[in-house]
Amino acid sequence: MKNADQIWSNVDALGKDFSSFADRIWETPELAYDEYRSVDTQQDMLERSGFRITRNLAGIPTSVMGEAGEDGPVIAFLGEFDALPGLSQQAGVATCSPLPGNGNGHACGHNLLGGAAMLAATALKNWMAENGIAGRVRYYGCPAEEGGAAKTYMVRDGVFSDVDFAVSWHPGSMAGVFYPASLANMRIDFTFHGRSSHAAAAPHLGRSALDAAELLNIGTNYLREHMPSTARVHYAYLDAGGEAPNVVQSKVTIRYLVRADNLAELRSLAERVRKIAHGAAMMTETRVEESVVSAVSNLLGNAPLEDAMYASLVRLGPPQYDKEDYDFAREIQKTLTPADIRSAYLAVGLPPRDDTPLCDQISPMGFVPPPFGSTDVGDVSWAVPTVQAWGATSAIGTQLHSWQMTAQGKSGIAHKGMIHVAKAMAATARDVLMDPALLERIKAFHADHLAREPYVCPLPDNVTPPIQDR
Secondary structure (H helix, E strand, C coil): CCCCCHHHHHHHHHHHHHHHHHHHHHHCCCCCCCCHHHHHHHHHHHHHCCCEEEECHHHCCCCEEEEEEECCCEEEEEEECCCECCCCCCCCCCCCCCCCCCCCECCCCHHHHHHHHHHHHHHHHHHHHHHCCCEEEEEEEECCCCCCCHHHHHHHCCCCCCCCEEEEEEEECCEEECCCCCCEEEEEEEEEECECCECCCCHHHCECHHHHHHHHHHHHHHHHHHCCCCCEEEEEEEECCCCCCCECCCEEEEEEEEEECCHHHHHHHHHHHHHHHHHHHHHHCCEEEEEEEEEECCCCCCHHHHHHHHHHHHHHCCCCCCHHHHHHHHHHHCCCCHHHHHHHHHCCCCCCCCCCCCCCCECCCCCCCCCCCCCCHHHHHHHCCEEEEEEECCCCCCCCCCHHHHHCCCCHHHHHHHHHHHHHHHHHHHHHHCCHHHHHHHHHHHHHHHHHCCCCCCCCCCCCCCCCCC
Protein backbone atom coordinates (compact mmCIF):
# COMPACT_ATOMS: atom_id res chain seq x y z
CA MET A 1 0.00 0.00 0.00
CA LYS A 2 1.16 3.54 -0.76
CA ASN A 3 1.71 6.46 1.62
CA ALA A 4 1.08 4.91 5.04
CA ASP A 5 -1.78 6.63 6.83
CA GLN A 6 -2.52 6.78 10.55
CA ILE A 7 -6.19 6.00 9.99
CA TRP A 8 -5.24 2.88 8.00
CA SER A 9 -3.18 1.77 10.98
CA ASN A 10 -6.25 2.27 13.17
CA VAL A 11 -8.22 -0.01 10.86
CA ASP A 12 -5.49 -2.65 10.83
CA ALA A 13 -5.34 -2.64 14.64
CA LEU A 14 -9.04 -3.51 14.77
CA GLY A 15 -9.16 -5.77 11.72
CA LYS A 16 -8.96 -9.14 13.46
CA ASP A 17 -11.74 -8.31 15.94
CA PHE A 18 -14.06 -7.02 13.25
CA SER A 19 -13.38 -9.98 10.97
CA SER A 20 -14.51 -12.22 13.83
CA PHE A 21 -17.52 -9.97 14.31
CA ALA A 22 -18.49 -10.33 10.63
CA ASP A 23 -18.11 -14.11 10.98
CA ARG A 24 -20.53 -14.14 13.93
CA ILE A 25 -23.14 -12.34 11.83
CA TRP A 26 -22.55 -14.89 9.00
CA GLU A 27 -23.23 -17.70 11.47
CA THR A 28 -26.71 -16.37 12.39
CA PRO A 29 -28.30 -15.60 8.99
CA GLU A 30 -31.65 -13.89 9.57
CA LEU A 31 -34.16 -12.45 7.10
CA ALA A 32 -35.67 -8.98 6.82
CA TYR A 33 -37.15 -7.60 10.06
CA ASP A 34 -36.26 -10.82 11.90
CA GLU A 35 -32.58 -10.01 12.57
CA TYR A 36 -32.89 -10.06 16.38
CA ARG A 37 -29.77 -12.08 17.16
CA SER A 38 -27.78 -10.15 14.58
CA VAL A 39 -28.78 -6.74 15.92
CA ASP A 40 -27.91 -7.86 19.45
CA THR A 41 -24.46 -8.80 18.14
CA GLN A 42 -24.23 -5.40 16.47
CA GLN A 43 -25.17 -3.59 19.67
CA ASP A 44 -22.65 -5.59 21.70
CA MET A 45 -19.83 -4.68 19.30
CA LEU A 46 -20.82 -1.01 19.29
CA GLU A 47 -20.82 -0.91 23.09
CA ARG A 48 -17.43 -2.63 23.24
CA SER A 49 -16.13 -0.07 20.74
CA GLY A 50 -17.24 2.89 22.86
CA PHE A 51 -20.38 4.10 21.08
CA ARG A 52 -23.56 5.46 22.67
CA ILE A 53 -26.49 3.26 21.63
CA THR A 54 -29.95 4.05 20.25
CA ARG A 55 -32.34 1.25 19.30
CA ASN A 56 -35.73 1.07 17.64
CA LEU A 57 -35.07 3.66 14.94
CA ALA A 58 -38.28 4.52 13.05
CA GLY A 59 -40.04 2.00 15.28
CA ILE A 60 -37.98 -0.91 13.88
CA PRO A 61 -36.72 -3.13 16.73
CA THR A 62 -33.96 -4.70 14.62
CA SER A 63 -32.27 -1.36 13.94
CA VAL A 64 -29.46 0.18 15.97
CA MET A 65 -27.38 3.34 15.92
CA GLY A 66 -24.07 3.95 17.67
CA GLU A 67 -22.75 7.49 18.11
CA ALA A 68 -19.46 8.91 19.39
CA GLY A 69 -18.03 12.41 19.63
CA GLU A 70 -19.41 15.89 20.23
CA ASP A 71 -20.16 18.98 18.14
CA GLY A 72 -18.95 19.42 14.55
CA PRO A 73 -20.18 17.62 11.41
CA VAL A 74 -22.19 14.43 11.69
CA ILE A 75 -20.79 11.53 9.65
CA ALA A 76 -22.92 8.42 9.06
CA PHE A 77 -21.59 4.99 8.18
CA LEU A 78 -24.34 2.72 6.87
CA GLY A 79 -24.26 -0.98 7.72
CA GLU A 80 -26.51 -3.91 6.87
CA PHE A 81 -26.77 -7.45 8.25
CA ASP A 82 -29.79 -9.26 6.79
CA ALA A 83 -29.47 -12.56 4.90
CA LEU A 84 -31.32 -14.26 2.04
CA PRO A 85 -33.54 -17.35 2.01
CA GLY A 86 -32.51 -20.56 0.29
CA LEU A 87 -28.81 -19.72 0.01
CA SER A 88 -27.33 -21.52 2.99
CA GLN A 89 -23.85 -22.85 2.25
CA GLN A 90 -20.88 -24.32 4.06
CA ALA A 91 -18.08 -21.78 4.42
CA GLY A 92 -14.79 -22.27 2.60
CA VAL A 93 -16.06 -25.03 0.28
CA ALA A 94 -16.12 -24.61 -3.51
CA THR A 95 -19.04 -26.99 -4.05
CA CYS A 96 -22.72 -26.31 -3.44
CA SER A 97 -23.11 -27.65 0.13
CA PRO A 98 -26.13 -26.22 1.99
CA LEU A 99 -25.99 -26.29 5.77
CA PRO A 100 -28.75 -27.91 7.82
CA GLY A 101 -31.19 -25.47 9.37
CA ASN A 102 -33.41 -22.68 8.10
CA GLY A 103 -31.78 -22.45 4.66
CA ASN A 104 -30.80 -18.78 5.04
CA GLY A 105 -27.40 -17.56 3.93
CA HIS A 106 -25.35 -14.38 3.61
CA ALA A 107 -25.27 -14.52 -0.18
CA CYS A 108 -25.07 -10.74 -0.58
CA GLY A 109 -22.25 -10.28 1.94
CA HIS A 110 -24.18 -8.15 4.40
CA ASN A 111 -22.28 -9.72 7.29
CA LEU A 112 -19.20 -8.06 5.78
CA LEU A 113 -21.06 -4.88 4.86
CA GLY A 114 -21.96 -4.14 8.49
CA GLY A 115 -18.54 -5.31 9.66
CA ALA A 116 -16.52 -2.96 7.46
CA ALA A 117 -18.86 0.01 8.00
CA MET A 118 -18.62 -0.34 11.78
CA LEU A 119 -14.86 -0.90 11.52
CA ALA A 120 -14.46 2.31 9.52
CA ALA A 121 -16.65 4.23 11.99
CA THR A 122 -14.63 2.94 14.94
CA ALA A 123 -11.28 3.72 13.30
CA LEU A 124 -12.43 7.26 12.47
CA LYS A 125 -13.83 7.76 15.97
CA ASN A 126 -10.50 6.71 17.50
CA TRP A 127 -8.52 8.92 15.12
CA MET A 128 -10.67 11.93 16.00
CA ALA A 129 -10.20 11.31 19.72
CA GLU A 130 -6.44 10.89 19.30
CA ASN A 131 -6.18 14.17 17.40
CA GLY A 132 -8.76 16.26 19.26
CA ILE A 133 -11.02 16.66 16.21
CA ALA A 134 -14.62 17.76 16.78
CA GLY A 135 -17.44 15.88 15.11
CA ARG A 136 -19.91 13.07 15.61
CA VAL A 137 -19.42 9.64 14.08
CA ARG A 138 -22.45 7.41 13.73
CA TYR A 139 -22.86 3.82 12.68
CA TYR A 140 -26.37 2.99 11.50
CA GLY A 141 -27.21 -0.71 11.66
CA CYS A 142 -29.93 -0.90 9.02
CA PRO A 143 -32.05 -4.07 8.74
CA ALA A 144 -34.14 -5.44 5.90
CA GLU A 145 -32.29 -4.13 2.86
CA GLU A 146 -33.32 -7.24 0.93
CA GLY A 147 -36.81 -6.17 -0.09
CA GLY A 148 -37.76 -4.61 3.22
CA ALA A 149 -36.90 -0.94 2.52
CA ALA A 150 -35.99 -0.23 6.15
CA LYS A 151 -33.84 2.79 5.24
CA THR A 152 -36.80 4.28 3.35
CA TYR A 153 -38.87 4.13 6.53
CA MET A 154 -35.92 5.58 8.46
CA VAL A 155 -35.60 8.47 6.01
CA ARG A 156 -39.35 9.09 6.16
CA ASP A 157 -39.09 9.20 9.96
CA GLY A 158 -36.27 11.78 9.91
CA VAL A 159 -33.58 9.44 11.27
CA PHE A 160 -30.89 11.05 9.05
CA SER A 161 -32.17 14.63 9.28
CA ASP A 162 -29.06 16.05 11.01
CA VAL A 163 -26.44 14.01 9.14
CA ASP A 164 -23.94 15.97 7.01
CA PHE A 165 -22.88 13.08 4.77
CA ALA A 166 -23.05 9.29 4.65
CA VAL A 167 -20.55 6.62 3.61
CA SER A 168 -21.22 2.98 2.76
CA TRP A 169 -20.10 0.15 0.47
CA HIS A 170 -21.12 -3.19 -0.97
CA PRO A 171 -19.24 -6.49 -1.26
CA GLY A 172 -18.35 -7.68 -4.74
CA SER A 173 -15.31 -8.86 -6.64
CA MET A 174 -13.85 -5.50 -7.68
CA ALA A 175 -12.61 -2.46 -5.74
CA GLY A 176 -13.64 1.05 -6.68
CA VAL A 177 -16.24 3.75 -6.28
CA PHE A 178 -19.81 2.47 -6.50
CA TYR A 179 -21.32 4.38 -9.42
CA PRO A 180 -24.77 5.64 -8.34
CA ALA A 181 -26.82 3.58 -10.77
CA SER A 182 -29.76 1.79 -9.23
CA LEU A 183 -33.43 1.43 -9.98
CA ALA A 184 -36.24 2.88 -7.91
CA ASN A 185 -38.71 0.13 -7.12
CA MET A 186 -42.09 -0.62 -5.59
CA ARG A 187 -43.56 -3.95 -4.45
CA ILE A 188 -47.33 -4.16 -4.77
CA ASP A 189 -49.49 -7.09 -3.69
CA PHE A 190 -52.61 -7.57 -5.81
CA THR A 191 -55.27 -9.77 -4.22
CA PHE A 192 -58.12 -10.84 -6.48
CA HIS A 193 -61.41 -11.94 -4.90
CA GLY A 194 -63.78 -14.06 -6.98
CA ARG A 195 -66.37 -16.76 -6.34
CA SER A 196 -65.66 -20.46 -5.97
CA SER A 197 -67.73 -23.14 -7.66
CA HIS A 198 -67.47 -26.69 -8.97
CA ALA A 199 -65.25 -26.37 -12.04
CA ALA A 200 -67.12 -29.10 -13.94
CA ALA A 201 -70.70 -29.03 -12.63
CA ALA A 202 -71.16 -25.26 -12.37
CA PRO A 203 -68.22 -23.37 -13.87
CA HIS A 204 -70.57 -20.60 -15.03
CA LEU A 205 -71.32 -19.75 -11.41
CA GLY A 206 -67.66 -19.22 -10.53
CA ARG A 207 -65.54 -16.12 -10.96
CA SER A 208 -61.87 -17.10 -11.09
CA ALA A 209 -59.36 -15.03 -9.15
CA LEU A 210 -56.63 -17.12 -10.78
CA ASP A 211 -57.83 -16.11 -14.23
CA ALA A 212 -57.65 -12.48 -13.15
CA ALA A 213 -54.05 -12.90 -11.98
CA GLU A 214 -53.15 -14.60 -15.26
CA LEU A 215 -54.71 -11.76 -17.22
CA LEU A 216 -52.67 -9.29 -15.16
CA ASN A 217 -49.53 -11.17 -16.21
CA ILE A 218 -50.59 -11.23 -19.86
CA GLY A 219 -51.40 -7.53 -19.88
CA THR A 220 -48.07 -6.72 -18.22
CA ASN A 221 -46.22 -8.77 -20.82
CA TYR A 222 -47.74 -6.55 -23.52
CA LEU A 223 -46.76 -3.50 -21.45
CA ARG A 224 -43.08 -4.49 -21.58
CA GLU A 225 -42.88 -3.37 -25.23
CA HIS A 226 -44.07 0.09 -24.25
CA MET A 227 -42.01 0.97 -21.18
CA PRO A 228 -38.46 2.40 -20.89
CA SER A 229 -35.76 -0.12 -21.77
CA THR A 230 -34.15 0.17 -18.33
CA ALA A 231 -37.41 -0.50 -16.47
CA ARG A 232 -38.16 -3.94 -15.08
CA VAL A 233 -41.31 -5.72 -13.90
CA HIS A 234 -41.19 -9.04 -11.99
CA TYR A 235 -43.86 -11.06 -10.22
CA ALA A 236 -44.35 -14.00 -7.86
CA TYR A 237 -47.46 -15.81 -6.67
CA LEU A 238 -47.88 -15.60 -2.91
CA ASP A 239 -51.17 -17.54 -3.00
CA ALA A 240 -52.19 -19.22 -6.27
CA GLY A 241 -55.63 -20.22 -5.04
CA GLY A 242 -54.98 -23.75 -3.85
CA GLU A 243 -54.13 -27.15 -5.29
CA ALA A 244 -57.54 -28.36 -6.49
CA PRO A 245 -58.04 -27.86 -10.25
CA ASN A 246 -61.70 -28.86 -9.97
CA VAL A 247 -62.45 -25.76 -7.86
CA VAL A 248 -62.75 -22.29 -9.35
CA GLN A 249 -60.24 -20.35 -7.26
CA SER A 250 -61.88 -17.58 -5.29
CA LYS A 251 -58.82 -15.78 -3.93
CA VAL A 252 -55.32 -15.25 -5.37
CA THR A 253 -52.50 -12.93 -4.27
CA ILE A 254 -49.68 -12.02 -6.62
CA ARG A 255 -46.77 -9.71 -5.79
CA TYR A 256 -45.45 -7.33 -8.43
CA LEU A 257 -42.02 -5.70 -8.26
CA VAL A 258 -41.87 -2.62 -10.50
CA ARG A 259 -38.50 -0.96 -11.17
CA ALA A 260 -37.62 2.22 -13.05
CA ASP A 261 -34.71 4.61 -13.53
CA ASN A 262 -36.10 7.26 -11.20
CA LEU A 263 -39.01 8.08 -8.93
CA ALA A 264 -41.07 9.88 -11.57
CA GLU A 265 -40.83 6.93 -13.99
CA LEU A 266 -41.56 4.51 -11.14
CA ARG A 267 -44.78 6.28 -10.20
CA SER A 268 -45.91 6.32 -13.84
CA LEU A 269 -45.09 2.68 -14.50
CA ALA A 270 -46.64 1.45 -11.24
CA GLU A 271 -49.85 3.27 -12.14
CA ARG A 272 -49.94 1.55 -15.53
CA VAL A 273 -49.56 -1.86 -13.85
CA ARG A 274 -52.38 -0.93 -11.46
CA LYS A 275 -54.64 -0.14 -14.40
CA ILE A 276 -53.92 -3.56 -15.91
CA ALA A 277 -54.82 -5.20 -12.59
CA HIS A 278 -58.13 -3.35 -12.44
CA GLY A 279 -58.79 -4.23 -16.08
CA ALA A 280 -58.15 -7.90 -15.30
CA ALA A 281 -60.66 -7.69 -12.46
CA MET A 282 -63.27 -6.14 -14.76
CA MET A 283 -62.79 -8.86 -17.41
CA THR A 284 -63.26 -11.65 -14.87
CA GLU A 285 -65.93 -9.95 -12.73
CA THR A 286 -63.68 -10.25 -9.71
CA ARG A 287 -62.60 -7.61 -7.21
CA VAL A 288 -58.98 -6.53 -6.73
CA GLU A 289 -57.32 -5.08 -3.64
CA GLU A 290 -53.81 -3.65 -3.78
CA SER A 291 -51.26 -3.05 -1.04
CA VAL A 292 -47.83 -1.43 -1.34
CA VAL A 293 -45.39 -3.65 0.55
CA SER A 294 -42.18 -1.62 0.14
CA ALA A 295 -40.60 1.00 -2.08
CA VAL A 296 -37.16 2.52 -2.56
CA SER A 297 -35.70 5.41 -4.54
CA ASN A 298 -32.94 5.39 -7.14
CA LEU A 299 -29.46 6.38 -5.98
CA LEU A 300 -28.58 10.06 -6.16
CA GLY A 301 -24.90 10.64 -6.93
CA ASN A 302 -22.58 13.25 -5.44
CA ALA A 303 -19.58 13.94 -7.67
CA PRO A 304 -17.39 15.81 -5.11
CA LEU A 305 -17.88 13.04 -2.55
CA GLU A 306 -17.22 10.32 -5.15
CA ASP A 307 -14.02 12.10 -6.22
CA ALA A 308 -12.87 12.16 -2.60
CA MET A 309 -13.48 8.42 -2.23
CA TYR A 310 -11.69 7.67 -5.49
CA ALA A 311 -8.66 9.65 -4.32
CA SER A 312 -8.62 7.58 -1.11
CA LEU A 313 -8.81 4.32 -3.06
CA VAL A 314 -6.03 5.31 -5.47
CA ARG A 315 -3.81 6.33 -2.56
CA LEU A 316 -4.59 3.04 -0.83
CA GLY A 317 -4.08 0.78 -3.85
CA PRO A 318 -5.79 -2.58 -4.44
CA PRO A 319 -6.26 -5.23 -1.73
CA GLN A 320 -3.38 -7.58 -0.95
CA TYR A 321 -4.17 -11.32 -0.81
CA ASP A 322 -2.06 -14.37 -0.01
CA LYS A 323 -1.48 -17.71 -1.78
CA GLU A 324 -4.32 -19.45 0.10
CA ASP A 325 -6.72 -16.74 -1.07
CA TYR A 326 -5.67 -17.15 -4.70
CA ASP A 327 -5.98 -20.93 -4.48
CA PHE A 328 -9.52 -20.74 -3.09
CA ALA A 329 -10.52 -18.08 -5.62
CA ARG A 330 -9.39 -20.34 -8.47
CA GLU A 331 -11.50 -23.18 -7.08
CA ILE A 332 -14.53 -20.85 -6.90
CA GLN A 333 -13.93 -19.66 -10.48
CA LYS A 334 -14.14 -23.28 -11.67
CA THR A 335 -17.82 -23.19 -10.64
CA LEU A 336 -18.46 -20.00 -12.64
CA THR A 337 -18.96 -19.49 -16.36
CA PRO A 338 -16.70 -17.39 -18.60
CA ALA A 339 -19.66 -15.03 -18.96
CA ASP A 340 -19.75 -14.53 -15.17
CA ILE A 341 -16.10 -13.54 -15.12
CA ARG A 342 -16.36 -11.36 -18.21
CA SER A 343 -19.38 -9.51 -16.83
CA ALA A 344 -17.52 -8.62 -13.61
CA TYR A 345 -14.97 -6.67 -15.63
CA LEU A 346 -17.46 -5.09 -18.01
CA ALA A 347 -19.63 -3.92 -15.08
CA VAL A 348 -16.82 -1.62 -13.90
CA GLY A 349 -15.50 -0.57 -17.30
CA LEU A 350 -12.41 -2.81 -17.39
CA PRO A 351 -11.29 -5.08 -20.26
CA PRO A 352 -11.83 -8.75 -19.36
CA ARG A 353 -8.79 -10.73 -18.21
CA ASP A 354 -8.08 -14.35 -17.39
CA ASP A 355 -4.71 -14.03 -15.64
CA THR A 356 -5.91 -13.47 -12.06
CA PRO A 357 -8.84 -14.72 -9.97
CA LEU A 358 -8.74 -11.75 -7.57
CA CYS A 359 -8.94 -7.97 -7.88
CA ASP A 360 -5.53 -6.32 -8.39
CA GLN A 361 -6.53 -2.80 -9.44
CA ILE A 362 -8.84 0.07 -8.56
CA SER A 363 -11.70 0.37 -11.05
CA PRO A 364 -11.62 3.62 -13.03
CA MET A 365 -13.97 6.52 -12.54
CA GLY A 366 -16.15 7.81 -15.35
CA PHE A 367 -17.65 4.54 -16.54
CA VAL A 368 -21.45 4.57 -16.44
CA PRO A 369 -22.85 1.05 -15.98
CA PRO A 370 -26.48 0.15 -16.61
CA PRO A 371 -28.67 0.09 -13.48
CA PHE A 372 -28.04 -3.26 -11.84
CA GLY A 373 -30.70 -3.53 -9.14
CA SER A 374 -32.25 -1.61 -6.28
CA THR A 375 -31.25 -0.58 -2.78
CA ASP A 376 -32.79 1.44 0.03
CA VAL A 377 -29.50 3.34 0.27
CA GLY A 378 -31.13 5.29 -2.54
CA ASP A 379 -33.47 7.03 -0.12
CA VAL A 380 -30.59 7.95 2.19
CA SER A 381 -28.82 9.48 -0.81
CA TRP A 382 -31.78 11.81 -1.34
CA ALA A 383 -31.83 12.76 2.34
CA VAL A 384 -28.08 13.46 2.71
CA PRO A 385 -25.02 13.42 0.42
CA THR A 386 -23.99 9.77 0.14
CA VAL A 387 -21.10 7.81 -1.36
CA GLN A 388 -20.47 4.08 -1.65
CA ALA A 389 -17.53 1.86 -2.55
CA TRP A 390 -17.26 -1.57 -4.07
CA GLY A 391 -15.19 -3.91 -1.92
CA ALA A 392 -13.32 -6.89 -3.39
CA THR A 393 -14.36 -9.69 -1.04
CA SER A 394 -14.80 -12.57 -3.51
CA ALA A 395 -13.34 -14.24 -6.57
CA ILE A 396 -13.79 -12.27 -9.77
CA GLY A 397 -17.08 -13.27 -11.39
CA THR A 398 -18.86 -14.28 -8.18
CA GLN A 399 -22.51 -13.32 -8.53
CA LEU A 400 -24.40 -11.69 -5.71
CA HIS A 401 -27.23 -13.85 -4.36
CA SER A 402 -25.36 -17.08 -5.11
CA TRP A 403 -24.08 -19.97 -3.00
CA GLN A 404 -20.56 -19.04 -4.10
CA MET A 405 -20.93 -15.66 -2.37
CA THR A 406 -22.08 -17.35 0.83
CA ALA A 407 -19.18 -19.83 0.62
CA GLN A 408 -16.63 -16.99 0.59
CA GLY A 409 -18.27 -14.97 3.38
CA LYS A 410 -15.81 -16.07 6.10
CA SER A 411 -12.74 -16.52 3.90
CA GLY A 412 -9.44 -14.72 3.96
CA ILE A 413 -10.52 -13.04 0.71
CA ALA A 414 -13.58 -11.62 2.48
CA HIS A 415 -11.66 -10.46 5.55
CA LYS A 416 -8.89 -8.78 3.57
CA GLY A 417 -11.37 -7.10 1.21
CA MET A 418 -13.47 -5.94 4.16
CA ILE A 419 -10.49 -4.38 5.93
CA HIS A 420 -9.33 -2.79 2.68
CA VAL A 421 -12.65 -1.06 2.00
CA ALA A 422 -12.91 0.04 5.66
CA LYS A 423 -9.63 1.91 5.16
CA ALA A 424 -11.01 3.65 2.07
CA MET A 425 -14.25 4.63 3.84
CA ALA A 426 -12.52 5.89 6.99
CA ALA A 427 -9.96 7.89 5.00
CA THR A 428 -12.67 9.40 2.78
CA ALA A 429 -14.70 10.53 5.79
CA ARG A 430 -11.56 11.90 7.47
CA ASP A 431 -10.57 13.86 4.35
CA VAL A 432 -14.02 15.46 4.07
CA LEU A 433 -14.10 16.23 7.78
CA MET A 434 -10.75 18.03 7.55
CA ASP A 435 -11.69 20.09 4.49
CA PRO A 436 -14.64 22.42 5.25
CA ALA A 437 -14.59 23.78 1.70
CA LEU A 438 -14.97 20.27 0.30
CA LEU A 439 -17.87 19.57 2.65
CA GLU A 440 -19.56 22.75 1.46
CA ARG A 441 -19.16 21.67 -2.20
CA ILE A 442 -20.61 18.28 -1.35
CA LYS A 443 -23.63 19.82 0.34
CA ALA A 444 -24.13 22.39 -2.43
CA PHE A 445 -24.07 19.65 -5.09
CA HIS A 446 -26.75 17.76 -3.17
CA ALA A 447 -28.89 20.85 -2.57
CA ASP A 448 -28.72 21.83 -6.25
CA HIS A 449 -30.20 18.50 -7.33
CA LEU A 450 -32.98 18.69 -4.74
CA ALA A 451 -33.83 22.21 -5.89
CA ARG A 452 -34.43 20.81 -9.39
CA GLU A 453 -36.09 17.57 -8.27
CA PRO A 454 -37.39 17.50 -4.68
CA TYR A 455 -37.51 14.18 -2.86
CA VAL A 456 -40.89 12.52 -2.54
CA CYS A 457 -40.88 9.38 -0.41
CA PRO A 458 -42.08 6.45 -2.55
CA LEU A 459 -43.79 4.82 0.44
CA PRO A 460 -47.41 5.81 1.04
CA ASP A 461 -47.92 7.41 4.46
CA ASN A 462 -50.13 4.56 5.66
CA VAL A 463 -47.55 1.81 4.94
CA THR A 464 -45.62 0.68 8.00
CA PRO A 465 -42.68 -1.75 8.39
CA PRO A 466 -43.78 -5.42 8.53
CA ILE A 467 -42.26 -5.99 11.98
CA GLN A 468 -41.72 -9.62 12.97
CA ASP A 469 -42.24 -10.80 16.56
CA ARG A 470 -39.08 -11.80 18.34
